Every structure is written in C-alpha cells, then in structure tokens.
Amino acid sequence: MINLDALTYAGNPQNLNGLPIAHHIFHKGDIGNIELVTDLLSKYQPRVIINFAAESHVDRSILGAEAFVQTNVLGTLRLLEASRNYWEALPASRQVEFRFLHVSTDEVYGSLLPDESPFQETTAYQPNSPYAASKASSDHLVRAFHETYELPTLVTNCSNNYGPYQFPEKLIPLMILNAVNMRELPVYGDGQNVRDWLYVEDHCTALDKVLTEGKVGETYNIGGRCELSNNEVVEQICEIIDGEVPAPTPRKTLIKYVEDRKGHDRRYAVDCSKIERELGWFPRESFSSGLMKTVRWYLTNPEWSRNVTSGKYREWLDLNYRNRA
Ligand code: DAU
Numbered sequence: 001m002i003n004l005d006a007l008t009y010a011g012n013p014q015n016l017n018g019l020p021i022a023h024h025i026f027h028k029g030d031i032g033n034i035e036l037v038t039d040l041l042s043k044y045q046p047r048v049i050i051n052f053a054a055e056s057h058v059d060r061s062i063l064g065a066e067a068f069v070q071t072n073v074l075g076t077l078r079l080l081e082a083s084r085n086y087w088e089a090l091p092a093s094r095q096v097e098f099r100f101l102h103v104s105t106d107e108v109y110g111s112l113l114p115d116e117s118p119f120q121e122t123t124a125y126q127p128n129s130p131y132a133a134s135k136a137s138s139d140h141l142v143r144a145f146h147e148t149y150e151l152p153t154l155v156t157n158c159s160n161n162y163g164p165y166q167f168p169e170k171l172i173p174l175m176i177l178n179a180v181n182m183r184e185l186p187v188y189g190d191g192q193n194v195r196d197w198l199y200v201e202d203h204c205t206a207l208d209k210v211l212t213e214g215k216v217g218e219t220y221n222i223g224g225r226c227e228l229s230n231n232e233v234v235e236q237i238c239e240i241i242d243g244e245v246p247a248p249t250p251r252k253t254l255i256k257y258v259e260d261r262k263g264h265d266r267r268y269a270v271d272c273s274k275i276e277r278e279l280g281w282f283p284r285e286s287f288s289s290g291l292m293k294t295v296r297w298y299l300t301n302p303e304w305s306r307n308v309t310s311g312k313y314r315e316w317l318d319l320n321y322r323n324r325a
Contacts (some may be wrong), residue, residue: 002044004037006030006053006071009312010167014304032075037082047094048211049083050101051076054138057169058107058129059320062262065130072134073141076102080145087151100153101211102142106196106223107132108157111265118196118269119157121219128263139219152216156207159223159270163200163290164297168309169316171195172291175234176298177305179241179251186321189260191231194267198224199290202283209279220279223270226287236288240295259324 004027005011016026025044029036031053053075055061055068080100087098109119110126125140127133139155146153162172175185206222214220238251275281285293298305 001025002027002040002046004029004031004040004053008055009316010056010169012165012304012308014307015165030071030075031079032071034078034082037079038085041082041086047097048099048101049079050103050207050211051079052103053079054103054135056105056131057167058131059169059261060316061129061131061134063319065134068130068134069137072131073137076138077141080141080151084145084149084151088149095152098152099211099216100142100145100151101207102139102153102155103207104139104155104157105132105135106157106159106221106268106270107265108136108139109268112267112269114267116267118223118271119221120271121157121221121274128265146217154210154214154216155219156210157219157221157270158203158206159196159198159268161198161200161203163294164301165304166200166294168305168313169320171230171233172237172294173298175237176241176295177309179238179254180245180299182247182251182254184256185234185238185251185254186256186258186324187230187234188258189264191234191255191257192229192266193264194227194229194269195233196223196269197226197228197233197287197290198222198283199285199293202285202290205284206275206281209275209281213279215278220275221270221272222275222281223272224283224287225270225272227267227269228287236291237295240292244295244299258321 001021002025007028055071061068083100106119108125108127109123110128125136127136142153142155145151166173168174168177178185203222210220234255235252242251
C-alpha cells in the first residue's frame with residue numbers, strides 16, 4: 001500500500017504507528033502534484049486508487065475557501081488526470097481490475113427539514129458551505145471522468161465520522177478534550193442541529209465493500225442510521241467522561257451556547273439501503289459502544305492529543321471561537 005499525504009495541519013505521521021499492514025510505504029506529497037503522482041503510479045503500479053485527501057472542516061472553509069478549491073477540486077482533477085493516463089496505458093487484463101474510489105460526504109446534498117426523508121443517491125446536490133461545494137464539484141469531476149473517458153470510478157458519500165485519531169477541530173474530539181480538561185463546551189446555536197453518526201471503522205468496512213463488490217460508475221451512500229442532535233451528543237460525552245474521570249461538578253455544566261455557524265445545515269441523515277441491499281454492508285458499532293471506545297482512546301493517548309494541540313491548533317481555536325458571543 002502506498003500512502004500519499006501532504007501532511008497539512010491535520011496530518012500526523014504518528015497516526016500510522018503500529019499500522020497492521022505489510023508493505024506500507026509512505027510518501028509526503030500533494031495529490032495536485034501531477035508529476036509526483038505520475039511517478040508513483042509508474043513505480044508502484046497500483047490496482048486501486050482511493051482518494052481520501054481533502055480539506056474537510058466546514059468552519060475553516062467559512063473563514064477561507066481557497067484551500068478547499070485547491071485541494072478538493074484542483075487536487076482531485078489532477079489525481080484523475082494522472083490516474084486516467086496511467087489506466088489508459090495498462091494492458092487490458094489490468095484495466096478491467098482497476099478502480100478509482102472517491103471518498104466524499106453527505107454534505108453535498110444540503111440540509112434536511114425535520115420531516116424530510118434521508119438523502120438517497122439520487123437526491124439533488126445542494127451544497128451550502130464552501131467545503132460542501134468543493135466536495136460536490138470533485139464528485140462531479142469523478143462522474144465526468146467515468147462518463148467521458150470510462151475511467152472505472154466509484155463514489156461514496158458518507159455521514160459524520162468519529163473515532164480515534166480524529167483531529168480535535170471536529171465536534172466529538174473537541175468536546176472530549178475540552179470536557180476532560182474541564183474547559184467550556186462551545187455548542188453552536190441552539191444545539192438542535194442533527195447529524196447521522198458513524199464509527200470510523202464501519203466507514204472503512206463500507207469502503208472495502210464498495211471497492212471489492214461495488215458496481216463501476218455507481219455512487220453509494222454510507223451512514224449510521226444514527227441521527228442525534230448536537231445536544232444529545234455532547235451530553236453523552238459528558239456522562240461517559242464523568243464516569244471515567246469523576247469531577248466535582250458534572251461536565252454538562254460546562255456547556256456554553258455560542259454564536260451559530262454561518263449557513264449552519266440543520267439536519268443530515270443518510271439512507272444507506274442501497275449499500276445494505278446490494279453489498280450486504282451494515283455498521284457493527286452502536287453509537288454508545290463507538291463513543292465509549294473513542295473516549296477511552298483519547299483518555300489513554302494524551303500524548304497524541306498534546307502533540308496535535310500545539311501552537312497552530314491554539315491559533316485556530318482563538319480564530320474560530322474568540323468572537324462568538
Ligand atoms: O457529514 C459529513 C461531514 O461531517 C464531513 O464531510 C466533514 O468533513 C465533517 O467535518 C463533518 O461536518 P460537520 O460540520 O457536520 O462536523 P463538525 O464536527 O464540524 O460539526 C458537527 C456539528 O457540531 C455541527 O452541527 C456543528 C456543531 N459544532 C461543531 C463544533 C466544531 C458545535 O456545535 N460546536 C463546535 O465547536
């Protein structure tokens with residue numbers, strides 16, 4: 001397995017320690033560097049390319065959209081170009097086996113009203129944040145490379161992930177670390193926004209299924225069938241941490257309602273019946289078991305957290321949270 005990673009602010013080589021995969025080769029670099037990608041493809045001759053690379057944090061995209069277009073749109077385009085050149089030059093027997101899997105998000109579908117049905121693969125795209133718009137654009141490019149050049153692509157649109165190693169700008173790890181350290185828990189708006197949560201390893205098993213059994217040119221939605229409001233998520237985190245690391249006052253007293261995210265999507269929910277029905281994929285973890293594992297991982301890996309929450313991370317907290325009333 002060849003891993004190409006630009007190691008931007010959220011990347012961390014420590015995340016690869018103890019990876020139980022033989023022949024793992026790491027390269028620091030950008031998917032948008034077409035010469036580098038072309039060299040790697042010609043050197044290692046992969047059977048499959050998975051595009052996990054993305055700028056992924058909505059709040060960052062609100063403060064500056066350009067990096068999102070650079071990586072998610074142009075980066076994906078260049079990766080597609082290099083992949084297409086590589087694939088076209090393969091012998092026919094290897095061309096049939098080749099797959100390009102593009103990992104995307106349910107945010108491309110926009111926001112749901114409380115009584116609307118969950119997103120299906122056929123739901124019209126309606127991205128609301130610069131991040132979602134950049135991912136929508138990359139999905140369209142992948143589709144176009146399949147339709148135009150017959151590149152054997154697959155696209156997945158997944159709901160909110162959580163689990164070990166998640167960078168603590170996202171809701172769950174941010175709240176865990178703040179709660180452990182008895183810091184304020186900044187909930188945007190009224191905390192009634194709903195997300196559909198999936199444990200990261202369940203996302204990985206879904207990707208494996210799509211890669212091995214998915215139909216070329218298709219899109220598969222992936223979700224946890226686990227809709228929860230942010231208030232419910234934060235309260236569960238507080239309860240677990242109170243149980244694991246007792247404190248004089250319950251952690252929920254640390255909840256602070258702060259100014260809402262601009263254009264904040266109210267509700268996401270994914271209809272994952274296609275991947276269940278066609279590929280037989282189901283998540284293994286419930287939200288409570290996955291959350292318990294996640295909290296315990298952060299509690300037993302304080303050094304990892306210390307390493308990723310240094311200077312630049314504190315600058316981000318200051319930028320994002322300082323001026324929220
Ligand atoms: O739906 C899939 C998407 O989920 C992924 O494509 C994105 O990469 C990922 O970041 C995530 O997007 P969200 O915006 O839903 O995730 P985030 O963890 O930033 O926020 C989850 C919810 O929690 C959202 O309603 C905003 C709220 N929130 C978030 C933060 C960071 C707060 O109330 N307070 C916070 O401090």
